[in-house]
Amino acid sequence: MHRARLLRSTPFRLALAFSLLFILAFLAAGVVTYQFLKRDLAAALDASVRQTYSVVASTYAPDDLEDLMAAVETYARLNNGEDSIFLLSDATGKRLAGNVAPFAAPDGLSTIDAGAIGQKGDDRIRILAGTVGGNRLVVGESYAETDDLEHIALMSFGWASVVIAILACGGGAFLAARAQRRLDGIEKAMADVSAGNLARRIPLAGNGDDIDVVTGHMNQALDRLSGLVEGMRQVSADIAHDLKTPLNRLRMTVEQAIEHGGRGGDVQALLIDAREESDRINATFEALLRISQIEAGARKARFRPVDLGDTMASVAEIYGGVAEDNGQTLDFSPRPDAPSMIHGDRELLTQLFVNLVENAITHCPPMTAIRLALQAGPEGFAASVRDDGPGIPEAERELVFRRLYRLDKSRTTSGSGLGLSLVKAIADLHGAAITIEDRQPGLGITLLFPPHPQGQS
Numbered sequence: 001m002h003r004a005r006l007l008r009s010t011p012f013r014l015a016l017a018f019s020l021l022f023i024l025a026f027l028a029a030g031v032v033t034y035q036f037l038k039r040d041l042a043a044a045l046d047a048s049v050r051q052t053y054s055v056v057a058s059t060y061a062p063d064d065l066e067d068l069m070a071a072v073e074t075y076a077r078l079n080n081g082e083d084s085i086f087l088l089s090d091a092t093g094k095r096l097a098g099n100v101a102p103f104a105a106p107d108g109l110s111t112i113d114a115g116a117i118g119q120k121g122d123d124r125i126r127i128l129a130g131t132v133g134g135n136r137l138v139v140g141e142s143y144a145e146t147d148d149l150e151h152i153a154l155m156s157f158g159w160a161s162v163v164i165a166i167l168a169c170g171g172g173a174f175l176a177a178r179a180q181r182r183l184d185g186i187e188k189a190m191a192d193v194s195a196g197n198l199a200r201r202i203p204l205a206g207n208g209d210d211i212d213v214v215t216g217h218m219n220q221a222l223d224r225l226s227g228l229v230e231g232m233r234q235v236s237a238d239i240a241h242d243l244k245t246p247l248n249r250l251r252m253t254v255e256q257a258i259e260h261g262g263r264g265g266d267v268q269a270l271l272i273d274a275r276e277e278s279d280r281i282n283a284t285f286e287a288l289l290r291i292s293q294i295e296a297g298a299r300k301a302r303f304r305p306v307d308l309g310d311t312m313a314s315v316a317e318i319y320g321g322v323a324e325d326n327g328q329t330l331d332f333s334p335r336p337d338a339p340s341m342i343h344g345d346r347e348l349l350t351q352l353f354v355n356l357v358e359n360a361i362t363h364c365p366p367m368t369a370i371r372l373a374l375q376a377g378p379e380g381f382a383a384s385v386r387d388d389g390p391g392i393p394e395a396e397r398e399l400v401f402r403r404l405y406r407l408d409k410s411r412t413t414s415g416s417g418l419g420l421s422l423v424k425a426i427a428d429l430h431g432a433a434i435t436i437e438d439r440q441p442g443l444g445i446t447l448l449f450p451p452h453p454q455g456q457s
């Protein structure tokens with residue numbers, strides 16, 4: 001990856017920041033621990049020097065220097081290395097016993113260089129000097145062991161830091177690269193989609209983590225987008241195709257009128273035909289626009305509590321006469337006695353039932369019984385319009401909801417093939433599921449409306 005891009009990558013920046021923070025924290029902890037260790041080692045050395053001094057000094061009995069001298073000699077002999085020094089000198093500075101040449105030491109604890117008193121090595125020595133029975137006693141212990149321990153601690157800490165730094169940076173880079181790969185996958189897929197490949201989906205890692213959840217939602221949005229685009233493409237093609245017929249008819253009528261007029265004939269009837277044809281085309285366009293507006297969902301803002309049973313009853317009442325004139329019967333049964341409230345637009349719902357009832361009246365022969373029914377269930381209200389007419393063949397049951405789709409045998413009836421598309425748009429707006437069934441004989445269309453959210457108010 002390009003360096004500038006790497007620095008802009010969120011996973012890499014997070015990993016880098018986290019690694020640095022971790023390494024700094026480790027170093028700080030190490031420095032504090034090292035200081036504590038140093039202080040404790042120095043205190044331990046002082047305690048040890050003090051203890052040796054008091055053990056040696058305790059061998060002195062008043063007016064008897066022999067024991068003290070013997071003790072100093074023994075200690076000096078036992079510690080013949082360079083690690084410890086012992087010195088007993090008299091008031092004149094003459095050495096009485098010990099393993100170093102006499103030297104001036106201040107009272108109490110102090111630190112001197114081994115070289116300064118003629119010792120080998122370049123260690124420092126912690127000494128304690130005092131007066132015992134008028135004589136000078138000096139006991140000292142080298143820093144060699146303390147320094148060794150400090151050195152070991154420093155080395156282990158140093159190596160631990162190196163290992164930790166490598167692990168933190170390496171692990172961070174590994175995790176960042178993994179996250180970056182997934183982001184790259186999303187980026188590539190989205191770039192592909194932008195370029196017009198709407199079938200492209202973002203691959204999921206399959207572990208259900210947050211990136212997977214977001215990716216899943218993005219894929220769903222892409223599904224919907226491609227569905228909509230495909231639908232639009234289909235609709236535009238269908239509309240263009242279906243409007244060609246009435247436009248051709250209109251053109252033929254106008255041509256006839258021109259021809260007729262040229263011969264001095266009466267063109268009045270032909271012009272009326274032409275006007276009717278253009279009115280029908282206009283009505284089709286208006287219906288198409290209405291469906292698009294409903295699908296856009298703006299009318300949801302006008303939703304109010306609506307009594308579904310009431311709406312159906314008025315449709316049944318208005319169309320009862322029309323059905324009767326057609327030699328058919330229309331009734332609403334069972335008619336609910338309790339209010340059936342949903343959240344919706346009464347005008348649109350009326351239009352929905354009108355379209356279904358009009359279809360039954362138009363597409364069914366005389367003697368057909370048309371029945372509206374409403375049932376309340378746990379999932380909501382099931383509103384249905386049924387007839388015992390010719391029905392719709394299985395293969396076309398989904399297609400009739402498409403814009404401008406009509407069964408071949410219905411081509412001679414009035415209508416534009418938009419009635420059921422409008423029904424579907426209104427049902428979708430209300431969140432109602434549509435089922436279409438074959439009643440052998442007849443057609444049954446059922447809409448399942450969710451109940452009003454505030455209950456039966």
Ligand SMILES: Nc1ncnc2c1ncn2[C@@H]1O[C@H](COP(=O)(O)OP(=O)(O)O)[C@@H](O)[C@H]1O
Binds near residue numbers: 363389
């Ligand atoms: N109750 C019904 N019985 C039989 N066929 C029907 C019924 N309702 C609708 N159809 C068929 O479905 C087609 C689409 O209906 P619709 O969208 O309302 O268009 P239109 O009624 O304008 O033809 C109709 O042309 C008709 O063939």
Ligand SMILES: [Mg+2]
Binds near residue numbers: 358359417418420
């Ligand atoms: Mg219709």
